[in-house]
Amino acid sequence: MxxxxxxxxxxxxxxxxxxxxxxxxxxxxxxxxxxxxxxxxxxxxxxxxxxxxxxxxxxxxxxxxLVSHEEKDEIEKKMKKESDNLLVEVQKVLKKN
Known part of the structure; x- marks a missing residue:
């Protein structure tokens, strides 16, 4: 597993x-x-x-x-992806209303 x-x-x-x-x-x-x-x-x-x-x-x-550049980039990518996903969810809810 x-x-x-x-x-x-x-x-x-x-x-x-x-x-x-x-x-x-x-x-x-x-x-x-x-x-x-x-x-x-x-x-x-x-x-x-x-x-x-x-x-x-x-x-x-x-x-x-201290955070390495690699860690910073990785975190920024994850935050961007999550932000994009949340935006899509909000847009779906707004379209329903």
Missing amino acids: TETIGDQEEREVLNLEYGVDCFELPRFKKYRFQYEKSKECVCASKDDWCEQIIADINEKMDAKR
Whole structure:
């Protein structure tokens, strides 16, 4: 399996249900940020979830970590794509009304 499988509990469920084994595969690149399990949250809505992400980003930006040009370009591309997708969604809603 690929991507994030989850914690030990989720892995045990997969093992019991489907008979699959899981293992840790080191990343090719270093993590940009240290993962903090204490910051996990379940949000009531997509808006709350987005606000939580923005707050986390702002906190990390306040840390004034240096960002490489590659990381900057990658982030800008992702933001542009997401912005374009949101614009399309808004246009669809406006056309319906």
